Amino acid sequence: MPPRTRGLYLALSTPCADDEPSHNFLLDYFRDLHLHSDDPLSAAEHAVLAALFQSAHMPQNRGQLLIRDLTAAVNRYLQEEGERRCATGRHVGALLTGFGFTRRRRMNTGWALLLEKEDSPRLHQLAAHYGITHRESGFVACSFCQDAPPAARPLAVGVVMG
Numbered sequence: 001m002p003p004r005t006r007g008l009y010l011a012l013s014t015p016c017a018d019d020e021p022s023h024n025f026l027l028d029y030f031r032d033l034h035l036h037s038d039d040p041l042s043a044a045e046h047a048v049l050a051a052l053f054q055s056a057h058m059p060q061n062r063g064q065l066l067i068r069d070l071t072a073a074v075n076r077y078l079q080e081e082g083e084r085r086c087a088t089g090r091h092v093g094a095l096l097t098g099f100g101f102t103r104r105r106r107m108n109t110g111w112a113l114l115l116e117k118e119d120s121p122r123l124h125q126l127a128a129h130y131g132i133t134h135r136e137s138g139f140v141a142c143s144f145c146q147d148a149p150p151a152a153r154p155l156a157v158g159v160v161m162g
Helices: 003-013 020-033 043-056 067-080 089-098 119-129
Strands: 064-066 104-107 110-114
Touching: 003 020, 043 064, 043 067, 043 089, 043 119, 064 067, 067 089, 067 110, 089 110
Parallel strands: none
Antiparallel strands: 064 110, 104 110
């Protein structure tokens, strides 16, 4: 289960720990709710994908994201989800590679993940598959965002209208 759903399940199941039918009902409900994914994400994977999706839609990050900034966002997501461990830049880089985002460049400010036009459909497919949506202010919908109203979408990919 995604971390947020797992937390909700634990909160709801605690009062009925002694009532086995209620506990089993909740467990079955949450399992059925998230069976759409054959390969559930770990908390760190979920945080990396959520941070990448959010960061890629910030106007100041178009085209490239610093790994250190992405790592900071990942650690905020992990902290919000109640996880005690923190991710390192190396771990975030390995998870990005696992998702297929491999283009990086060394800059004077650190390593940067380069996002090309062809990365947008894959990022949106992954986000949709795992139920990840925007959560923070500053999110600017792109032409691949299905839930954005047409007026909020830019006229071209990678162009921020404002």
